[in-house]
Amino acid sequence: MYHNLNEKGGPLDCPHGYSLTLNCDGVPVFKSSLYSIWPLLGIVNELPYPVRKENVLLFGLWFGKCQMLSTVGFKLKRNGVLEQCRLVAALMMCDSVARPILQNMTQFNGQYGCSLCLHPGEQVQKGKGTVKAYPFKDVPKRDHASTISDAREL
Structure with missing residues (x-):
């Protein structure tokens, strides 16, 4: 599947396309609370493996009563130039409770x-x-x- 993302016309067929492996799991703030915290952790797949495994990133932290929100794309300033980047989650790891929420x-x-x-x-x-x-x-x-x-x- 990963290789299909880079094919001509695929979501990563652009100069600044990156893919992620993400992990997300909700944690209740209190035992009987409706509030939960959802950390969104990830690694950039295009980095060399030794760099990738040592650089797990916190992409977001959702706190609230409702479920996590999702957005598409982001702006990245690199070498003084602001670039609009596309982001594709090539792989998402989560438990059976979080999976249908994210899907x-x-x-x-x-x-x-x-x-x-x-x-x-x-x-x-x-x-x-x-x-x-x-x-x-x-x-x-x-x-x-x-x-x-x-x-x-x-």
């Missing part, structure tokens, strides 16, 4: 919460309660176009 999708325990297929899920008994399960059935897989379309509807 603008339904959480894993909701209807159609599987990010790989279009199975609606079934409530099944577990212990004294129930859990959402996605039994192996012949269901259509999500494709890129429908995933983008569905995410925009949420």
Whole structure:
């Protein structure tokens, strides 16, 4: 996937294109609080590996009741010149609670919460309660176009 980003017409087909590997996970401020802190950490993939692993960057810190906001692009001043840069997250690492928030999708325990297929899920008994399960059935897989379309509807 990374190499596709650099192809002609791809999002990094420009003089100042960079890709990131990001990590994000929400942390509640207090045990029973609605407020949470979401640090957005990342590395620049185009840096040499020894430099990359020693330079984890804090790209942002979201604090509040609502979920993290996203923006596209940024301005970077380098050698006295202000450049408009594009930024693509080539890889995002997060847990199963943060993932659907960042994807603008339904959480894993909701209807159609599987990010790989279009199975609606079934409530099944577990212990004294129930859990959402996605039994192996012949269901259509999500494709890129429908995933983008569905995410925009949420």
